[in-house]
Amino acid sequence: MSMIFSWRRRRAGRGRAGKDEFPDMELSIPTHFRCPISLDLMKDPVTMCTGITYDRGSIEKWINAGNNTCPVTNQVLRSFDQIPNHAIRKMIQDWCVENKSYGIERIPTPRIPITPCDVSEICSRIEAAAQRQDAKKCLDLLKKMKNLAKESERNKRCIVQNGAGCALAACFELFASFSIEEYTDFLKEILSALTWTFPLGDKGKSKLGSAISLRCIALFLKGDDLSSRKHAVLVLKELISEDQDFVNSLMEIEGIVEALFQIVKVPICPTATKASLVVLYRMTLSENSEMITLKFVDMGLIPCILEILVDGDKSICEKALGILDSISSRDQGREGMYENALTMPLLIKKILRVSDMATRFVVSILWKLCMGENENAVVEAMQLGAFEKLLVVLQVGCGERTKSKVTELLKLMNLYKDELDCFASSARFKFLKRPN
Structure with a gap:
């Protein structure tokens, strides 16, 4: 059996405008x-x-x-x-x-895929050159590694799985300790490679999560180079995703929260925005969550997050709602959300509109806002159709924790339902003319 492909052959016609067409020509590709x-x-x-x-x-x-x-x-x-x-x-x-x-093009001679031994050798040479403070040699080896990774996904996986991240993290820390100012460009090159070399392993995490490395990453995050800011926030997101303990060290760096907020407020790209939201969310789960929540409220994070929710994609909405859910656990966070007119309309709108995760976050936020003895929040939620939407959440099914919160919310709202129905009825008849 053979596979048949058809090509239409053409040649320029003489004495005629345009080209002459020849019948379709069939060509069999040999089975082997x-x-x-x-x-x-x-x-x-x-x-x-x-x-x-x-x-x-x-x-x-x-x-x-x-x-x-x-x-x-x-x-x-x-x-x-x-x-x-x-x-x-x-x-x-x-x-x-x-x-x-x-019309068949000759297939190029494929490059030989990289092996684990090849990766180990490059990593060893990078570490040796770093110890000699030979930035030029390190950069040459780094570019070689990047070029190999670009050749194929297989090469990229091989590089990641055989210690490249750990070697680059160690190199980053070492040159940052030598002089950030002198090796700025080289450190930025390493940072760009680190964005795709996770996981780093325990040794790599300790190197990249050291005080020296974090200060250097934060410096790039606060700089004017958009590319470096993007790489910095991507690396931070991966680092804290592997170990929450790095969040506390990160929060001690002056200006880091403001720099992350700036990426959300003035986006570089969707990838950077999502990474920044993840880091900010992890900060709300830290030991200093009360302090960080107050800082978020003061800098205006809540209005910024609500604005993102208006037309954000699924991933961004989930991360933004996660932050709101976390900060609504604090009095300062709830007060900030009560004060914003967009809070309730956007939350109600997102129920069952984004994803199961987003709905869970919304239910949790509503539960915190409404169960906090704030009648205005309950009434506004009901006027926007929360009661009916929460009933649908129960009907389509949800987790036990979400189901418990939905049930409590419905019971609370039911106390106001008759009163609101009466109010709505009287409002409908208010403008009717009396009969003569």
């Missing part, structure tokens, strides 16, 4: 040139231990999905080694050249 998985022409043929040849990208996807058998023979793969099949690749390239007239 096609990957047994994708059925496409192989670009990087590799042979497995079972003797079957596949396109590298296809067999890697198969293995990464958790399969440990050969797709063709169904034999258990004793080894996942992929041996480049140079003979088949050369035959495919020759076939492409022979059929160039059909």
Whole structure:
């Protein structure tokens, strides 16, 4: 069996305007040139231990999905080694050249994928050069690592999984301790690479989470270089996601909260905004949550978060609601939310409109605002249709904690329901003319 492709061949016509068309020409791709998985022409043929040849990208996807058998023979793969099949690749390239007239382009000779040993060697050389304070050599090796990562996702995974993050974190701390001013550009290069080399491992986390490293990252976060600010907040987000303890160290740095808030207030890009929201949220869960909540209220974070909720995407809304849920646990946070006219309308609007997580956050926030003996909050929520929406939440199903809060809210609102219904009825008849 062979796969058929059709190309329309054209050539310029003489003595006529335009071009003459020739009938469709059919071209068969030899079966042994096609990957047994994708059925496409192989670009990087590799042979497995079972003797079957596949396109590298296809067999890697198969293995990464958790399969440990050969797709063709169904034999258990004793080894996942992929041996480049140079003979088949050369035959495919020759076939492409022979059929160039059909519009087929010659497949390029694939680069040999990087190995764990290659990554370990580069990391060792980076660490050795860092100890010698040889920034130029470190930068050359860093660029080599980045170029290898760009070649393929496989290379990138191999680099991440074999200690690159740890080596770069150690290098970052070392040069930051030498002189941030002297090595600013080099430190920014390391920071950009660190954004995709997580997880770092315990040693890497300790290096990047040290006081020296955090001060350097904070300096970039507060700077004017938008690219460096983005990389700084992405690295901070990954760092505190691995260990909440770094949040306390981060909060001790002067101006860090303001710098994170500025990224939310004046966005650089959606990715940076989301990362900044995550870091701010983690701060609300710290030991100094009461102090940080008061600081957030004073700097105007609540209006900023509410503005984000107006047209934010799913991910941004979830993170923004998470922050509001956390700060509404404090008196200062609730007061700040009571004072903003957008609070209730936006919260009610987001129920069942974004995601299950967002609905859980909204229910939690409403519970804190309404159960705090604030009648105005209860009445406003009901006037905006909260009662009906909360009933729907129960009907579609939710977690036990959310269900408990919804039930309490409905019981509370039910106390005001008759009074509001009477008020609404009297308002409807208020403008009716009396009969003569």
